Amino acid sequence: MRRFGSILSLTGLGLLAGGMLFFGAVMAPLVFTRLPLSVAGPFIRTAFPFLYLYCLITAGLSCAGYVSLRRLRSAMVPGFAILATLWSWFWMLPRLDAWRLAGNAAAFTRGHDVSTWVFGFEFFLVILLLIREGMARG
Template identity: 35%
Template sequence: MEIAALLITALLFGGMVLYAFGFAAFVFSALPSETAGPLIRKAFPHFYLFVLACATLAAVLLALNDLLGAGIMAAIVLSTIYARQILMPAINAATDAGEKRRFKWLHGLSVAITLAHIGGAAVVLVRLAGA
């Protein structure tokens, strides 16, 4: 169970880092903003489902051996539900309404949540690695 939790958490960590610092940055540098924005908007729901699936599975696998690690993963699950169901639609609405100031604030919040998720997954990885 611990090896499976380690692998799932590593997948979560790597996937979030790749999406946040690789895919999103690449899309905005390779495509015009009028194409990149809608593409990212379509990709985010799938990204959040990936995070939800990995964090839920990791939390379940960790529940018997590492309550702190399971709690961190559960916090990632809960905050991802908020980000996907509430924050993402609010960001999209602000974009559609041309509310640049509101968009910047909401987008900054989503970035902070994603960075917290990456940090949380890193903490669990270090715990699982025994370092």
């Protein structure tokens, strides 16, 4: 069972990091540099539920693996990613939509900046944990 927990925690963590990196470094910049803004904004908005679901699944796998190994401090990283993703999806995203629809550009920009920093902080923690895992095995 220990081997399964290790595989689950590391695979989930690696997939989480990869998905976050792909969305932030490839998909979003590509969409906003290749599509007209009137298309890019609504298109990227439709991608968020898929991104959030992906993050919840991969972070959940990782967290379950760490919990099965009784590595609760390590489980806090994917656990935080789960909480931050739920916050982003069910609290921040509806507010961003409302601010955008109301034409409140200042509130939208501020909220978008906050959500970007939260996503970046999640990614930073995930990468730090991956580095720590790699160093422990090397």
